[in-house]
């Protein structure tokens with residue numbers, strides 16, 4: 165296993181290119197199952213989660229090219245050899261459940277293992293299943309698998325009203341509805357940029373969709389979908405993560421490809437904390453405005469609110485802010501596992517249920533810490549950028565799921581960071 169060693173130090177300066185979005189790519193890839201013609205994604209990120217999704221699609225009979233240097237991922241589901249997604253692959257990544265809707269829509273049946281994924285809460289898939297039932301699917305949960313069957317004429321359009329917002333359930337229903345007979349309305353749908361990106365790709369494949377980016381999406385089913393080429397949207401979570409680096413370590417960083425509309429609630433918060441964000445055609449440039457970072461209160465919410473996937477990184481910033489900040493996690497019930505690790509670095513954090521109270525300290529101290537999930541791991545690296553001495557972050561395989569070339573990107577702007585094998 166590998167660790168990352170960060171030595172806290174001077175200000176950062178330079179550009180960081182932001183990759184295509186992992187979360188968008190993980191829903192765009194299963195969309196290939198909807199058509200027997202090729203789907204090509206450009207700007208795909210080089211991440212282990214993407215390789216896991218490739219393995220899953222290949223197990224279903226799809227052909228998936230290795231990601232080329234130009235970040236092109238070419239897929240074809242011309243000849244699927246089955247509709248069974250096995251536990252061995254699905255358990256590695258929760259997003260695997262996203263093959264369920266497309267398989268059911270194209271083949272009329274699917275058997276998909278219930279998923280695993282990050283240990284940040286119970287994360288059931290009941291909303292995915294209810295949405296597919298509203299499209300006529302007959303579902304049976306047996307032996308840890310969802311056994312799904314469409315009615316004899318295929319899925320039919322229907323009204324789905326989600327009791328609360330779910331990104332994945334919206335994506336699964338959206339994909340399934342493209343090939344259902346008639347009209348589907350998804351109410352209280354997720355509005356995340358990754359949903360809009362999926363809808364753009366599905367439209368390029370022939371789907372009829374309107375309302376994406378609002379809370380009601382309408383889909384008029386079509387008889388067949390065709391091939392397309394689609395560019396994956398910028399990763400707003402990677403973007404927000406690197407925007408925090410110069411606020412924590414000092415300096416000025418331009419995140420190439422960044423757009424404020426992808427992260428407006430987050431930008432508002434870091435400006436309230438004393439950061440300055442400037443948008444240009446190149447991307448977003450971030451610097452510390454005047455003096456130290458100030459405490460701010462943050463509540464995570466579905467888009468367009470503050471993203472839960474940036475809560476851990478924001479906490480790393482607030483650990484050295486002036487004053488006391490409250491961080492309320494409203495999406496996942498167990499998403500403060502980074503707090504004890506930050507405390508090992510000298511942070512003052514009290515967690516009560518879904519709220520963390522962070523009292524800023526003057527300086528964090530380097531320590532040996534452990535990555536517990538994807539976003540937690542990068543928050544520890546960010547904290548290490550400003551800590552006194554050396555921070556060694558273990559179990560960085562979590563990081564490889566969501567951040568490509570983290571060492572290269574941060575070194576390029578002057579951070580002292582290296583990846584080592586644990587026996588070194």
Ligand code: UD1
Nearest residue numbers: 187259287288289290291292329330331332333473495496
């Ligand atoms: C996606 C993102 C993840 C992000 C999350 C919230 C991907 C691959 N992952 O995850 O990075 O943190 O959105 O922005 O895109 N829930 C249910 N029943 C369901 C589905 C969800 O109770 O059937 C709950 C979840 O436990 C959670 C909440 O709904 O508490 C929101 O989850 P959801 O939006 O579905 O997240 P994911 O799609 O899994």
